[in-house]
Amino acid sequence: MSAQRLIAVSLCLNLVLGVVLIRGYRRSTPMGQPTLATKEITNRSLRLDARRSPLDASSTQPPAVAVVVDEAFRWAQLESADYRVYVANLRAIGCPEETVRDIIIPDVNELFYRRVKGLVDTVQNRFWEFLADKKALQKLVEEKQGQLEALDKERDAVLKELLGPRADHRLRANELAEIEQVAARKQFLDFLPADKIDRCLALDEKFKNLREQIAGAEPPLESKELQAKYKRLKEQQDGEFEAILAPEELAEYKLRNSRFADTRLRLTGFDAGEAELKEMVRIQEKFAGASPGVNGQVALTSEAQKQQRDELKKMLGVERFVEYERAQDNRYQEMYQVADRLQLPAKAASDAYEVRAAAEALAQQVRTDQTIPEDKRTAQLGAIRAETERALVETFGPKAFELYQTRSGQWLAQLGR
Amino acid sequence: MKRVVLIASVGLNLVLAMAMVRFRHESSESAPRAPVARAMPEPVAISKGVSAGPKTAEAVSAVTNRFHWRRIESEDYAQYVANLRGIGCPEKTICDIVTADVEKAYTIKRTVAPFPGGFWSSGTRRAAATQVQEARERALEAEKGALLQRVLGPDCSGEWNEQADDLVEQALMRFVIGPVSDGTVQKVFTTIKQGEELVKEIRNRANGIMLPEDEAALAKVSGQSLEELKRLLTPEQLEEFAARGEAIGMMDHGMEYFQTTATELRQIAHIHAAVFWLGDGKGFNLFDHQEESPVQDKEFETRLRAYLGEKRFAEYQRAKDPVFQGVVDLTEPNSLSASAAAKVYDIKQLADAGRQTLAADGSVAGPEREAQLRQIQDTTRLAVQGVLGEKAFAAYLQQGNGRWVTNFVNP
Numbered sequence: 001m002s003a004q005r006l007i008a009v010s011l012c013l014n015l016v017l018g019v020v021l022i023r024g025y026r027r028s029t030p031m032g033q034p035t036l037a038t039k040e041i042t043n044r045s046l047r048l049d050a051r052r053s054p055l056d057a058s059s060t061q062p063p064a065v066a067v068v069v070d071e072a073f074r075w076a077q078l079e080s081a082d083y084r085v086y087v088a089n090l091r092a093i094g095c096p097e098e099t100v101r102d103i104i105i106p107d108v109n110e111l112f113y114r115r116v117k118g119l120v121d122t123v124q125n126r127f128w129e130f131l132a133d134k135k136a137l138q139k140l141v142e143e144k145q146g147q148l149e150a151l152d153k154e155r156d157a158v159l160k161e162l163l164g165p166r167a168d169h170r171l172r173a174n175e176l177a178e179i180e181q182v183a184a185r186k187q188f189l190d191f192l193p194a195d196k197i198d199r200c201l202a203l204d205e206k207f208k209n210l211r212e213q214i215a216g217a218e219p220p221l222e223s224k225e226l227q228a229k230y231k232r233l234k235e236q237q238d239g240e241f242e243a244i245l246a247p248e249e250l251a252e253y254k255l256r257n258s259r260f261a262d263t264r265l266r267l268t269g270f271d272a273g274e275a276e277l278k279e280m281v282r283i284q285e286k287f288a289g290a291s292p293g294v295n296g297q298v299a300l301t302s303e304a305q306k307q308q309r310d311e312l313k314k315m316l317g318v319e320r321f322v323e324y325e326r327a328q329d330n331r332y333q334e335m336y337q338v339a340d341r342l343q344l345p346a347k348a349a350s351d352a353y354e355v356r357a358a359a360e361a362l363a364q365q366v367r368t369d370q371t372i373p374e375d376k377r378t379a380q381l382g383a384i385r386a387e388t389e390r391a392l393v394e395t396f397g398p399k400a401f402e403l404y405q406t407r408s409g410q411w412l413a414q415l416g417r
Numbered sequence: 418m419k420r421v422v423l424i425a426s427v428g429l430n431l432v433l434a435m436a437m438v439r440f441r442h443e444s445s446e447s448a449p450r451a452p453v454a455r456a457m458p459e460p461v462a463i464s465k466g467v468s469a470g471p472k473t474a475e476a477v478s479a480v481t482n483r484f485h486w487r488r489i490e491s492e493d494y495a496q497y498v499a500n501l502r503g504i505g506c507p508e509k510t511i512c513d514i515v516t517a518d519v520e521k522a523y524t525i526k527r528t529v530a531p532f533p534g535g536f537w538s539s540g541t542r543r544a545a546a547t548q549v550q551e552a553r554e555r556a557l558e559a560e561k562g563a564l565l566q567r568v569l570g571p572d573c574s575g576e577w578n579e580q581a582d583d584l585v586e587q588a589l590m591r592f593v594i595g596p597v598s599d600g601t602v603q604k605v606f607t608t609i610k611q612g613e614e615l616v617k618e619i620r621n622r623a624n625g626i627m628l629p630e631d632e633a634a635l636a637k638v639s640g641q642s643l644e645e646l647k648r649l650l651t652p653e654q655l656e657e658f659a660a661r662g663e664a665i666g667m668m669d670h671g672m673e674y675f676q677t678t679a680t681e682l683r684q685i686a687h688i689h690a691a692v693f694w695l696g697d698g699k700g701f702n703l704f705d706h707q708e709e710s711p712v713q714d715k716e717f718e719t720r721l722r723a724y725l726g727e728k729r730f731a732e733y734q735r736a737k738d739p740v741f742q743g744v745v746d747l748t749e750p751n752s753l754s755a756s757a758a759a760k761v762y763d764i765k766q767l768a769d770a771g772r773q774t775l776a777a778d779g780s781v782a783g784p785e786r787e788a789q790l791r792q793i794q795d796t797t798r799l800a801v802q803g804v805l806g807e808k809a810f811a812a813y814l815q816q817g818n819g820r821w822v823t824n825f826v827n828p
Binding site for chain 2: 007010011013014017072073074075076093094095096098099102103106107109110112113116117119120121123124125127128129131132133134144145148151152155169170172173175176179180183184187188190191256263264265267268269270271272273274277278327337338340341342346403407
């Protein structure tokens with residue numbers, strides 16, 4: 001091939017390559033869109049897109065600008081004047097949803113705090129004027145309360161839009177409360193193997209969601225229908241729950257769930273073993289189940305009460321039964337608390353309790369004895385009081401007695417009357 | 418010459434070919450990075466700034482395969498904070514992220530540990546287990562505080578964020594604290610909340626039985642908090658804050674029945690704050706009335722009498738009387754005259770004087786004394802009825818404050 005022909009072919013190739021390159025470049029850069037600018041700083045890159053949103057049709061801003069910047073990642077690149085963009089940016093870099101909430105909720109709160117401040121600052125310097133004028137203050141409170149309620153609603157709407165339908169300003173507090181509830185429930189179910197605990201918790205969650213669905217139904221359900229649905233759900237939940245548990249597990253669950261299970265919390269200073277406590281609950285359940293309730297409260301007949309006490313006495317033995325009854329007596333509990341606080345032996349409280357019981361019985365005897373003349377009765381009651389105080393000082397010691405008298409010593413004054 | 422043209426043309430071809438290859442490579446590399454902005458929610462209305470003028474929506478689309486949150490997350494909070502600071506995350510946001518995370522972590526830590534007494538325990542065993550649990554919780558709380566302090570420094574506190582949920586409380590706090598900067602409001606709030614927490618802890622531990630050592634611990638916490646407030650506020654700001662807090666407390670304790678001007682009320686509240694608040698540092702539960710000692714009561718009354726003068730002081734005393742308050746409460750619903758309460762109060766003073774005279778008169782006893790008492794009661798009853806009218810009088814007798822009208826003979 002001659003040199004001339006080679007030059008011609010090469011020039012043609014120059015032309016073709018040039019045209020292809022220019023057309024390719026034009027295709028990649030639409031008309032009216034500025035050129036991309038790249039700034040190399042590190043190997044991390046971020047695209048800053050300042051184009052107006054396609055949804056923002058009303059905007060009359062200049063055409064979109066897209067800039068690709070390769071640089072070290074900075075938080076400022078996530079920030080936006082618009083929370084939705086800020087949230088989307090956080091999610092886009094893989095920020096966990098929980099952390100997104102931890103960032104956004106205080107930020108939105110801060111925004112609304114500024115608005116609260118705006119509401120308050122207008123009246124801040126009239127504090128004394130309002131406080132001195134009851135009517136003006138009441139009017140101000142009503143007005144501001146309305147404004148604050150509106151702000152609350154607005155804030156919740158913003159949070160729902162940003163973080164989902166379950167979000168509101170109590171979201172974080174609710175989450176913490178839920179952690180506590182689940183932990184408490186786990187402890188309540190700690191007699192079950194781990195897999196069953198998980199199944200029970202899953203069941204709780206399932207029915208909680210179902211209840212929420214019913215509560216949030218649109219249009220809202222009538223109260224009667226709502227209650228009926230809740231009742232059916234409860235029955236269904238109980239059924240499914242019982243199906244998970246073995247018979248002995250179910251028995252334990254029912255005991256723990258009994259209205260009498262809190263007996264264990266009321267026994268001041270009375271140490272009962274697990275078997276004893278369970279038996280106490282069983283006995284109380286047995287008698288309550290056999291008695292017609294009044295307004296949802298257990299109302300035992302005096303005969304049933306006697307039988308119940310007899311069964312408890314049989315189970316505990318006479319001596320421990322006395323201690324069991326005393327432990328639930330408010331008069332003993334007050335004495336026990338003082339002794340416990342001052343680290344006195346428990347015997348100090350039981351001795352003091354006996355002193356009180358004996359003194360009150362004696363005083364009652366004197367009061368009802370018609371043969372004693374009025375002046376002598378007063379003198380005898382005074383003597384009982386003095387002797388009781390002396391015995392209590394001896395039992396408790398002067399410091400504990402003084403403390404006890406200040407807190408719970410009103411009965412001593414009545415003793416002398 | 419031909420050789421030169423040929424070399425130049427081939428060289429140009431090579432350059433163009435390389436440019437084309439590079440261009441194609443770049444195009445194919447950037448194609449999948451579609452701007453995330455498309456997937457973003459509609460921007461515009463929820464502006465972070467208070468002034469919500471029309472703005473161009475600014476969308477930042479991160480290239481997620483190059484930067485991911487995982488890069489800054491760390492099990493070690495100090496490292497996590499350092500990483501966040503490293504990318505320029507604002508301190509306030511770091512504080513928000515870390516305090517929320519720590520709060521959650523410690524809630525789990527606190528609740529995951531089983532109750533040491535087990536479900537079925539009672540009496541001393543349960544009480545001992547409860548103490549163990551409370552001690553464990555206190556230790557965790559202290560550990561949490563120390564951790565936050567260590568990784569975030571003293572300026573970050575979750576207290577404000579916790580309180581930020583409640584706009585009404587925020588508004589009230591702002592209203593009461595007086596004209597100070599935002600930062601100061603938050604710090605004052607945090608100081609008070611932390612003090613209240615410590616006080617609560619002392620009271621819980623005392624279980625309703627306060628020993629001298631508990632009182633000393635309370636006084637110490639109060640003193641420390643007051644010192645901190647003195648550091649945060651100027652003396653004038655602290656005095657104003659204390660007075661405003663006291664004024665609100667006094668409003669629920671009889672002051673609402675005492676008509677004052679704004680200036681008078683402010684001065685009274687300042688005296689009250691100086692005696693009860695700043696005097697001994699009991700600056701807690703700003704919206705609850707503090708327990709007051711008789712010595713403080715006396716000092717307050719002496720200073721108040723000196724400020725108000727005898728006549729106004731007598732009116733102040735009257736405003737604290739339930740007899741007077743009872744009629745004030747009936748004034749508006751029964752369209753009584755503004756002076757009705759004062760008139761009934763004066764009648765009561767006269768009746769009391771009459772009773773005292775009778776009691777001092779040893780020559781009148783038995784049925785005669787009873788007859789005279791009944792006469793005073795009847796006269797009083799007619800007088801009060803005359804001031805209040807039938808309807809309001811019946812209402813007055815029904816409320817506890819009006820019983821004095823009918824209990825002369827059998828109190």
